[in-house]
Amino acid sequence: AQRLVAAVMDCEKPVVGAVNGTAAGIGAHLALACDLVVAAEEARFIEVFVRRGISPDGGGAYLLPRIVGLQKAKELVFFGDDLPAAEAARIGLVNRVVPRDQLEATAAELAGRLAAGPTKAIGMAKWLLNRSFDSDRATSFDEEAWAQDVIVGTADAGEGLRAFAERRPPEFKGF
Numbered sequence: 001a002q003r004l005v006a007a008v009m010d011c012e013k014p015v016v017g018a019v020n021g022t023a024a025g026i027g028a029h030l031a032l033a034c035d036l037v038v039a040a041e042e043a044r045f046i047e048v049f050v051r052r053g054i055s056p057d058g059g060g061a062y063l064l065p066r067i068v069g070l071q072k073a074k075e076l077v078f079f080g081d082d083l084p085a086a087e088a089a090r091i092g093l094v095n096r097v098v099p100r101d102q103l104e105a106t107a108a109e110l111a112g113r114l115a116a117g118p119t120k121a122i123g124m125a126k127w128l129l130n131r132s133f134d135s136d137r138a139t140s141f142d143e144e145a146w147a148q149d150v151i152v153g154t155a156d157a158g159e160g161l162r163a164f165a166e167r168r169p170p171e172f173k174g175f
Contacts, residue, residue: 001026001058008033009059009130012123014114018107019085020100024048029058032067032093035126038107039085040100045093050080066133067093118156119174 008015008030017034024046031037031045047064049056056064056077065073068091076083085097098106114122124147132140151157156172163170 001029005029005033005059005063012126013119014122014126016107016111016114018103019043019045019094020103022046025060026058029056029060029063032063033059036110037094038096038098038103038110039088039094040103041085041097042100043085043088043094043097045083045085045088047076047080050078115174116172118154118160118170118172120154120156121151124151 005026014035015033017031017037019031019037019039020043021040022044023031025048028045028047047056047060049060055061060077061073064076067073068076072091083093085094088094089097095110096106128140128143128147131143135143155175156170159172160170
C-alpha cells in the first residue's frame with residue numbers, strides 16, 4: 001500500500017481522484033495521495049484502522065495531518081468516525097463535492113484542464129509542493145530557483161511569455 005501511495009505522490013503528472021462511495025483505510029489514503037480529489041455527495045471517508053484495533057498504514061499518518069492539520073487528523077484517526085463528503089470538503093480533504101451523476105465529468109474536466117496546461121511546469125510545481133513540508137525555507141527557495149532555471153527553457157514557457165506579450169491565451173504543447 002505504501003508503494004502505491006508513493007507512486008501516486010511521486011508521479012510527475014498530477015493525479016485526479018474521483019470518490020464515488022466509501023473510501024476507508026487504504027482507499028482513503030489513496031485518495032489523500034491524489035493531487036486533486038472530487039467526491040460524490042454521498043461519498044464518505046473513514047480512518048477505519050482503529051475500528052480494527054490497528055494503527056494507520058499506507059501513508060495516512062504522513063498525509064492526513066499535512067492536509068487537515070494535526071488536531072483534526074488525531075480526531076479522525078483516534079475515533080474512526082465516518083466523514084461525509086461535505087465535511088471532507090470543508091476541512092480541505094477534497095477539492096469539490098458534486099452530485100454523483102456529475103462526478104466523472106467533473107474529474108475529466110479537471111484532468112483535461114491539467115492536460116491542456118504547461119505539463120512540465122505543473123509537474124515541477126507538484127514536486128516542489130510535495131517537498132515543501134519536508135524542507136526548510138532556504139532549501140525550498142533554492143529548489144524553486146533551480147526549477148525556474150529548468151522550466152524557463154521549455155517550449156511551453158516561451159509560448160506562455162509570447163501569449164502574455166501578445167495578449168492572447170497560450171497554446172501549450174506539453175514540452
